[in-house]
Amino acid sequence: MVVHRIKMFILSLVCFIVPVHSSQLPNATIMDLSYKNMDFAMNLYRKIANYHDKNIFYSPLSVSTSFAALLMATDGLTHKEILQVCNLEQLDVDDQPQLIPRLFQDLQDNISHNGSLQVEQSMALFIRQNFEVEKTFEDDLKIFFQADINVLDFGNPKETIKSINDYVRQKTADKVPEMISTLNAMTQLLLVNTIFFQGAWQTPFNPNFTETAPFHIDNYNIVQVPMMFVEGRFYTMEDEPLGARVLKLPYKDGVSMLILLPNENMDYTMIDDEINATMFLNWISQLKKRKLEVRMPRFHLEQSYLLHDILPGMGLKSLFTYSADLTKLSKNKDLTLSEALHKAVIEVDEVGTTAAASTAVHISTHSLSMQFFINRPFFFSIYHEETKSLLFMGRVINPTKN
Template identity: 30%
Template sequence: MNRQKFSDAKENFLQRRYGVSLGRRYALAAASVVLFSVLGCSQVDSNKSALAQSSLPQPETPLQKKTANSDTKIVGSNNKFGFKLFSQVLKGNVGEKNVFISPLSVASALAITYNGANGSTQQAMAKTLELQGMNLPDINSYYAVALKQLLENPDAKVQLSIANSLWANQDVSFAPDFLKRTQDFYHAKVSNLNFQDAAASTIINNWVKENTKGKIPQIVEKIEPNQVLFLINAIYFKGNWSQKFDKSQTAQYPFYVTPGRRKQNPMMSQKGDYRYYESEEFQAISLPYGKDGKISFYIFLPKQNSNLKAFYQNLNVENWEKWIAQFSKQKGFIRLPRFKTDYEVTLNDALKSLGMEEAFSSKANFSGMGKGKNFAISEVKHKTFVEVNEEGTEAAAATSVGIVATSFRQEPEPFKMIVDRPFFCAIRDNQTGSILFMGSIIDPH
């Protein structure tokens, strides 16, 4: 079958399935979502009654023809949520230790959870996740198409994988439509487990370990008696610099953890043409990965007369977009530390502070997950890993949303940039603008 006939066949299939006509530009993407929904069902254990015995219905709303405008809006929302979350995690932490999170991982895990929320719980989550005014089909379609097609494997020298999974207690039935959406749009592995079995947490952790290439071996430590569901996102990234650092140029230089405390650290150096931006408060550089530079490592270094605390007071999505737009090609020299760090945080308090408190309480309304039981979020746990060296960067993240059953309803001159003091960094997909990771590096080691 030639390409034209194949494309026409897909569009006819989508018209019969959803009753809408999609432009050819979107037919391939939409068809891949439909195909995965069929294949994804095979991941459910056939001998488990909670999931496999359900006859999965059609989605409540047809897959919409998406526009670039809706994509841009959701990317902006995710980034805005990411900066808000980062700010909450940093509170009381600036200057003390490294912080490194994946806003995309947290947003993805919570987006799946959002599919089961109703009423005031849904409204609270929409406000926290910056999703007000957006309909669920557009949100789900964005994750289905953009995350898999735009972010995954963008370059031969860049590995980027995004995986989702849903682990259900075999003793609890969940709404078939909720489960189907996690498969259709989030390509999630859906499985039943006996949560009373001590091996259940090992099975979940092995999935996380596999999908982060061993960088995050554990996310679930203990399964409580009232635990009914885990929604997990895992992201793995490995990119070689477009211009690798020469290892022979790496040498020990001082890094000032605080103005009065310095330590020797291996520092990598090189000269070249870079996308660069400088303001009165900081220097910033974009170090691209791979052949095409679709993803970059961004470093924002406060100047000597400033510090990270002052920088973070101005770090928000509006300023971020303004700064990114002002980067321009410039010759220069960069010296930065080689470092490796891992980080973990429970996000309950941060998310509650951002407006999601109801979702953790007995008033939570997750009736979209299933009838007959009342559900609430028990814990949102987040773990990350990052290593930056002469070859490039390797990073991973995992986010687990635990659900429990509740008993109640409810050409200038060449610049010189010496990164010898605490700095902010981010890994950004330059095609979509999505921020994959962001961090505060206080003490590289």
């Protein structure tokens, strides 16, 4: 039997699992979806963090959007596993098969409705000539994800690779110049999702005050980094039980970066094991404005992840095996997903950022010092304020490493 392979490329934190009730949410809202995506994002983050103690950066929205699209192509066990791993089980309503894709469509519309906000997400399907895709799946991709459908001559891999990389490069404003370098001869289809964000700080850092300063990776390793400086009124709070401080740095037009800085005596890996979606929302709700001097390293991260190596450990197993149920994608039953790649890039400087990519928490707002000095490993998230949707998440252990 010949098994055709599908390659899926996704462009674009930890495992605190909120109990999932069996009840469905037939009247689910964008906020319900954002919360589900947030929990998935943190579960995925924890899984990535288990692999290494290095920098992390990825787009949870890009990953979840891609697998939401793939939901429409799957059935049986594969469908159930995607729902479970992506934390979408409660949104899967028996008599509303289009509820989940519609919620993703509504979320995207809500994020992009502000014309001055530069958050652009796009999806494209690249299909081998003579490979027949089910019309319902193709139509739904266009309707709910505004996907571009492209038929390419996969027999000419050089031109196919160029076409796909050109698409990604154009959608990410040249931040990801090369998404793929090779193409499996058995590949029948590629699903590509891109997300691009470019934001200017509401209160920019003054480049004249940027100076070289030490960044403490751990008790034994120190690197010198360009440390930015800004003084102003910012939203901040302290989570005493967690042992960390939180700072919100807003961009223009409704997107913010939330920074979680562990206390000096706190091992960041301990916080890795604790933070979750409920905490994130509580931090946002408890922020208080005060005058602060903020020092933050300038950094650039470029990260790639093989999701087909990571997601099976979270429970998504059948999709990457010969038992994958992709019967809603094509009548050809001999299909499997061979690869799921994620690549994300972020640049943070004085002007702003360019990125192409339930436990009770006892929170106090005790008096903080007048400085917020980010000179040790920290976590950060870039989120859409109105929907609380996480666009990007990351961890900076060494800002000098790409």
